Structures are given as C-alpha cells and as structure tokens.
Amino acid sequence: MITIVALLTIRDADAFDRFERQAIAIMEAYDGRLDSAFRPGVADSKAAPHVDEIHVLKFPDLDSFNRYRNDDKLLSLATLREKAISQSTVYVSTIEVDYAAQG
Secondary structure, three states: OEEEEEEEEEOOHHHHHHHHHHHHHHHHOOOOEEEEEEOOOOOOOOOOOOOOEEEEEEEOOHHHHHHHHOOHHHHOOHHHHHHHEEEEEEEEEOOOOOHHHHO
C-alpha cells in the first residue's frame, strides 16, 4: 500500500468539486481511494504556502497510481483540472514508518 499526499490550491470551487467527483470515480478503477480530504488551518501563514485543501490518497502500489494518472478518462479532464486547481504539490511515499511500534 502506498500513500499519496496532495496539497492543493483551488482556483474555482465549482470546477474543483466537479473535477474531484469524476477523478475519484476513475481512481476506484485502480483500487485507489481518497482516505482523507480536509481544509487546513495554518498557525503561521508566513511560513506555509497557500494550501486550500489537503488530500490523502491510498493505492495498492505505485503501478496502480501511475496507471490512474495516465488513464484516458482522467487525462480528458485536464481542462477542467486547470480551471479548478491553480497549484498542486504531490508527495508519494512507498515507505511507511510506524514510530509507535519502534518504541
């Protein structure tokens, strides 16, 4: 299982909602899921970039995630995505650390 964290800056809220609903439906075909989505509060806005929403995604493996990202249906949403999101930063982790279990 891999975890993906996406930091998103939203340009158009209605377009974002339409894009996300369609992207999540496509994601399910690759056994991916949106584990969590939230709008963060920032304690120090000078230190943090502007992020409107953070998504935590789960996929069975990196290959599944890459196939999702290259899916023709997802790629056809590029114009809607561009209208919806002005900036995104995506972190992909294939190594999970359990600090509690190491104690």
